[in-house]
Amino acid sequence: MTRFAPSPTGHLHIGGARTALFCWAAARRAGGTFLLRIEDTDRKRSSFDAVRGIVEDLAWLGIGWDEGPELGVDGVELGGDPRGVGPFFQSDRGDLYDAKFAELIEKGLAYPAFDTPEELGAMRKAAEAAKRSFVYRQPEGYDLAAALERAKTESHVLRFKMPAEPVTVHDEVLGEVTFPYEELDDLVIRKADGMPTYHFAVVVDDALMGVTDVLRGQEHLNNTPKHVALQRALGLPAPRYAHMPLIFNVDGTKMSKRDKDKTAKKAVKDAKLESSPAESVDGDEFTKWLKDKTRQLTREQVGDVAKALDVALPEIDVEDFRAAGYLPEVVVNFIALLGWNPGGDVERFDAAFLAENFGTDRIGKSNSKFDREKLLAFNADTIQHQMSDEDFADQWYEWARRFDERLAAWAQCDRKRWALAAKAARPRTKTLSDASGAIAFAIEPDDGFGYDEKAVKKGLLKGEPNGLSVLPDIRAVLEMTEPWEPEAIEKAIHGFAEARELGLGKVAAPLRVALTGTAVSPPLGESLALLTRESVLARIDRCIDAHTEA
RNA sequence: GGCCCCAUCGUCUAGUCAGGUCCAGGACACCAGGUUUUCAUCCUGGUAACGGGGGUUCGAAUCCCCCUGGGGUCACCA
Numbered sequence: 045m046t047r048f049a050p051s052p053t054g055h056l057h058i059g060g061a062r063t064a065l066f067c068w069a070a071a072r073r074a075g076g077t078f079l080l081r082i083e084d085t086d087r088k089r090s091s092f093d094a095v096r097g098i099v100e101d102l103a104w105l106g107i108g109w110d111e112g113p114e115l116g117v118d119g120v121e122l123g124g125d126p127r128g129v130g131p132f133f134q135s136d137r138g139d140l141y142d143a144k145f146a147e148l149i150e151k152g153l154a155y156p157a158f159d160t161p162e163e164l165g166a167m168r169k170a171a172e173a174a175k176r177s178f179v180y181r182q183p184e185g186y187d188l189a190a191a192l193e194r195a196k197t198e199s200h201v202l203r204f205k206m207p208a209e210p211v212t213v214h215d216e217v218l219g220e221v222t223f224p225y226e227e228l229d230d231l232v233i234r235k236a237d238g239m240p241t242y243h244f245a246v247v248v249d250d251a252l253m254g255v256t257d258v259l260r261g262q263e264h265l266n267n268t269p270k271h272v273a274l275q276r277a278l279g280l281p282a283p284r285y286a287h288m289p290l291i292f293n294v295d296g297t298k299m300s301k302r303d304k305d306k307t308a309k310k311a312v313k314d315a316k317l318e319s320s321p322a323e324s325v326d327g328d329e330f331t332k333w334l335k336d337k338t339r340q341l342t343r344e345q346v347g348d349v350a351k352a353l354d355v356a357l358p359e360i361d362v363e364d365f366r367a368a369g370y371l372p373e374v375v376v377n378f379i380a381l382l383g384w385n386p387g388g389d390v391e392r393f394d395a396a397f398l399a400e401n402f403g404t405d406r407i408g409k410s411n412s413k414f415d416r417e418k419l420l421a422f423n424a425d426t427i428q429h430q431m432s433d434e435d436f437a438d439q440w441y442e443w444a445r446r447f448d449e450r451l452a453a454w455a456q457c458d459r460k461r462w463a464l465a466a467k468a469a470r471p472r473t474k475t476l477s478d479a480s481g482a483i484a485f486a487i488e489p490d491d492g493f494g495y496d497e498k499a500v501k502k503g504l505l506k507g508e509p510n511g512l513s514v515l516p517d518i519r520a521v522l523e524m525t526e527p528w529e530p531e532a533i534e535k536a537i538h539g540f541a542e543a544r545e546l547g548l549g550k551v552a553a554p555l556r557v558a559l560t561g562t563a564v565s566p567p568l569g570e571s572l573a574l575l576t577r578e579s580v581l582a583r584i585d586r587c588i589d590a591h592t593e594a
Numbered sequence: 595g596g597c598c599c600c601a602u603c604g605u606c607u608a609g610u611c612a613g614g615u616c617c618a619g620g621a622c623a624c625c626a627g628g629u630u631u632u633c634a635u636c637c638u639g640g641u642a643a644c645g646g647g648g649g650u651u652c653g654a655a656u657c658c659c660c661c662u663g664g665g666g667u668c669a670c671c672a
Contacts, residue, residue, distance in 0.1 A: 050672090053671080053672080085671090085672080086671055086672070089671075161669095161670085164669085171668085172668095175595050176595080176597090176668095177667085177668050178668055178669095201670050221598070222598095223597075224597075226597085227596080227597050227668085231669095235670040237670080241672090245672095262599070262600090263666055265598065265667080266597080266598060267667085289665090290665070290666075294604090294605070296665090381621095382606070383606095385608075387609095388609095388620085389619075389620040390620095391607080391620075391621060409600055409601090411600075411664080411666090412605085412607090414605095417605080417623055418605070420622090421623085422621095424635095428635070429635090471633095471634060472633060472635080473634085482633080503632090548631040549631045549632080550631090552631045553631075556632065556633095562633095563632055564632055565633075566634090567631085
């Protein structure tokens with residue numbers, strides 16, 4: 045029994061996705077159950093929208109939960125509560141926690157505390173000055189009965205009375221780790237608003253839900269002795285723990301939303317912009333944001349700014365990778381490799397392989413850096429070498445429906461042409477979002493593009509005979525070519541080049557300029573077939589017109 | 595700063611637990627050639643690492659200690 049327990053305060057971070065993936069894989073490998081629990085005890089920051097987003101991201105990655113909130117994602121119903129261990133939103137579990145609070149108070153292991161934030165701040169400062177950790181302890185001469193009485197009318201928190209002994213944590217990845225009592229404090233277990241803190245809720249819920257294996261990030265290692273102490277105090281079973289290494293940017297910084305603001309700010313400064321390039325960001329906000337290094341725009345706003353400046357933002361959340369056109373199976377493969385590997389030289393595998401081979405014994409101990417270059421290489425390899433044209437056409441279309449409406453509309457109006465576009469684009473695309481670049485010329489109106497100067501010089505004007513002079517003759521051939529399909533067109537062009545004893549480049553180059561305005565396009569047969577014959581002839585005429593005077 | 599964790603190519607890592615088969619293997623990136631009508635592919639080759647110092651041992655990337663370096667954590671956030 046494993047669980048993923050996100051706090052719904054934002055999008056699913058790529059690191060969180062890896063945690064979820066490993067929990068899922070561990071359960072699958074063991075023939076166990078994977079459970080989803082929503083840790084929404086921070087009522088100010090939690091939202092159902094965030095739950096929705098996280099759940100959709102998990103589903104996109106192919107990580108389905110056996111037990112948990114019953115939610116439909118893309119028509120698939122997930123979750124359920126066959127054992128009756130729910131509800132799965134911590135905010136709905138108040139009665140369960142209250143019973144445990146009462147139990148601890150009765151045992152004399154929990155007590156109310158009335159310290160103000162100012163008092164606590166002063167204690168922290170004192171600890172810092174004394175060069176030791178801040179550790180809260182029950183004051184000398186504390187009168188529990190009096191405090192309990194006072195707590196009836198006064199705002200307070202409930203603290204756990206930490207037993208005076210060291211705690212050893214048994215970790216599947218790191219081994220035995222012992223924490224001295226001097227580092228473990230009387231932590232808050234119930235906030236002033238009555239909600240349990242994370243430490244308390246996680247211990248109670250894992251036990252009540254029968255969780256046997258907890259896999260989480262190494263940032264939680266220092267929390268674990270607190271959880272273990274709480275389990276002992278409550279007489280609850282302890283799950284097995286496996287703490288995994290963390291993921292950072294290549295430069296060693298944390299992968300955080302802030303990176304996007306940083307990138308956008310740099311782009312704005314490089315472009316020497318003084319006013320907001322995006323409608324969603326008003327002038328005042330823009331100036332403040334630009335001046336203040338720590339200030340952040342919303343996800344949508346940064347996106348708008350970046351779009352206006354045509355810069356790519358670093359992907360941080362699962363949603364970012366999805367929007368950037370990475371395939372879910374590639375993301376799964378890549379993040380699995382950050383901290384786990386099956387041994388030997390194997391590195392390309394799918395979720396099914398993970399489900400069969402995953403084990404905490406092969407989780408690494410050291411942190412890793414997220415190298416987008418390698419992710420991109422995996423994605424390109426998958427698209428170009430492991431996918432069929434049909435499969436690519438479908439996935440690309442699904443992507444466009446969500447992230448590129450104009451492209452989706454174009455795809456919609458002629459499915460046969462879309463299949464051809466996919467065939468032409470697939471061998472030269474690395475991500476679904478860059479795929480449209482290869483066939484963009486076909487979407488433009490016939491007179492909707494300009495001519496690249498270099499391409500014109502080289503493809504049209506240079507040499508003897510020059511490309512421009514070849515155009516009328518190849519036009520005549522194309523006028524007669526039947527059927528208007530890649531193979532026949534290719535054959536006609538080759539035949540023409542041979543008959544005229546011209547190198548193929550001598551024909552291809554001017555055609556590319558005429559049809560795309562550039563020196564680059566997919567193979568000619570496919571490129572021409574993507575356009576109608578009328579379109580091709582019109583573009584050739586326009587090109588001849590445009591360059592004959594010059 | 596206290597406590598805790600970690601340490602193999604630029605990056606992800608195999609090898610470490612059971613020391614010799616490792617003058618350290620794979621992948622991405624990079625460099626050089628080649629194939630290709632453009633682009634993208636593809637092929638061949640190459641550069642590149644056991645953080646430092648002490649031990650233990652016939653023998654250490656592998657075991658021990660110290661140092662150095664990196665990271666986590668020290669909330670009424672999770």
